[in-house]
Amino acid sequence: MKAWGVLPEDVRQRLKLREWDHSQHLRQRLLGGRAFPFQINLCPPTGKQALDNMERFHAFIASWRDWPNQAQLQWKQRRYLQLGEYRVPSTLTIGSIQELIESLGEGAKRRAKQWQQLMAPILGVNQKFYAVLVKQLYKLETLSCHDASLIALLLPQLKQGMGHQCYLRALPIIGVDTKFLETHQSLISALLDEVHGGEIVRSGGLVVWLGCIDMPKDWLWVRPLCAETRKALGGVSIMKIPTETLIANPLPGECILVVENEQSGYALPELENTVAVFGGGRNLAWMDADWLRHKKIIYWGDLDSWGFVLLADARKRQPHLVSMLMDRETVLLHRDRMVEEPEPYFGLPDELSEAEQQLYLELRDGVYGNTRLEQERISADHICSWLSGWFLKKTIHDESGPLR
Numbered sequence: 001m002k003a004w005g006v007l008p009e010d011v012r013q014r015l016k017l018r019e020w021d022h023s024q025h026l027r028q029r030l031l032g033g034r035a036f037p038f039q040i041n042l043c044p045p046t047g048k049q050a051l052d053n054m055e056r057f058h059a060f061i062a063s064w065r066d067w068p069n070q071a072q073l074q075w076k077q078r079r080y081l082q083l084g085e086y087r088v089p090s091t092l093t094i095g096s097i098q099e100l101i102e103s104l105g106e107g108a109k110r111r112a113k114q115w116q117q118l119m120a121p122i123l124g125v126n127q128k129f130y131a132v133l134v135k136q137l138y139k140l141e142t143l144s145c146h147d148a149s150l151i152a153l154l155l156p157q158l159k160q161g162m163g164h165q166c167y168l169r170a171l172p173i174i175g176v177d178t179k180f181l182e183t184h185q186s187l188i189s190a191l192l193d194e195v196h197g198g199e200i201v202r203s204g205g206l207v208v209w210l211g212c213i214d215m216p217k218d219w220l221w222v223r224p225l226c227a228e229t230r231k232a233l234g235g236v237s238i239m240k241i242p243t244e245t246l247i248a249n250p251l252p253g254e255c256i257l258v259v260e261n262e263q264s265g266y267a268l269p270e271l272e273n274t275v276a277v278f279g280g281g282r283n284l285a286w287m288d289a290d291w292l293r294h295k296k297i298i299y300w301g302d303l304d305s306w307g308f309v310l311l312a313d314a315r316k317r318q319p320h321l322v323s324m325l326m327d328r329e330t331v332l333l334h335r336d337r338m339v340e341e342p343e344p345y346f347g348l349p350d351e352l353s354e355a356e357q358q359l360y361l362e363l364r365d366g367v368y369g370n371t372r373l374e375q376e377r378i379s380a381d382h383i384c385s386w387l388s389g390w391f392l393k394k395t396i397h398d399e400s401g402p403l404r
Helices: 008-020 023-031 047-052 054-065 097-104 106-123 129-135 145-157 178-183 185-195 199-203 206-210 227-232 243-248 290-294 305-317 328-333 354-364 380-397
Strands: 038-041 073-080 084-094 219-224 239-242 255-259 274-278 296-300
Touching (some): 008 023, 023 097, 047 073, 054 084, 084 097, 106 145, 145 185, 178 185, 185 199, 199 206, 219 227, 219 243, 239 243, 296 305, 305 354, 328 354
Parallel strands (some): 255 274, 255 296
Antiparallel strands (some): 219 239, 219 274
16 A cells, blocks of 8 residues: 655655755756756545554644645645544645755755855856856865855956966966866866856867966886986986977987886896886887887886786887897796786787797786786896896897897
8 A cells, every 4th residue: 555644754855865965956956957846745644544543644744734834835624534624734845946955954054055155256256157066066065165265266367378388387377376276177167168158178178278288297217227328318317207208309329128117117237328218107108209110129017917918019119129028937037926916918919929928828827826927026137137138139240120
């Protein structure tokens, strides 16, 4: 049998679940997409239901007599056999967002008051911002009142092209720090996009619209490994540069030694006419640089499935590279230092040599017990021995092509 007698606490729970805590429905109510008024059926009982549970019947009526806004309630006069006439609550009508808030109680009132306080300075700049602030309601709620005031101060200052090829942190703005702009960039972008007819999105984002330079990213370590290459780089012994800079600026030296992990880059000995690039991990985009085609390239990665995936990616970009210490001899010499690879790759990477592919499969399948030998666990003498042999072979044969 269908339940009867919806109580005020039941209504509040339903409103909270379906309207207040439901982010999409709440935004739609605030923006008018989910229209007011709407009604809730309070399911008054039939005569038999009331007679079967008189205590509940009287409690149902009494609870709605205490409802603070009686104008929202529709009462109906009903005659019940054996009970007589009763005036019972039939439906509750919620006519506005304010009525919804009041129906939900003090928590909702405090939240709505917070919205008003946070929105007020921003809407003082432009009323068009209201829709954006509602759509970004949960970001808005993370702000303090001081933050909201800073956004209101900042918005009128931001103009298209004002960056003049400077970084975002160097924008000439008054009264607001540029870290604040960076921190709240997504909300500020959405607000500006509203008043500028979508220009920010069409231009490719706030940084582009402002005319600022993108912040450097995907950093790599560069370490010249001999006196000549250090001199060519202005005497620095090590430096960190972004991918874009490395692609556009050829490194000195005949040989480039690419090392997957940062710590292993510090373990390299002095090497004639060589520069090491290390610490990029999966960031191999820089290896598309045209100037690398004219260099001898050595690649050294972890001995695990992902290490060989990265080797294959590097060789796809520069087919003439040779791998370093990614061989069975190295695994057998350091077998007791191996560990399990947490999340191995199970495909079969392209661009591997026959020997590399076979070792990849052996490692993946656990032939050596564990499945991973990290670069950092390889003995220093073994590293130096491999490099000495490679450079000796290079000198004897004076090769102009790849060494394999």
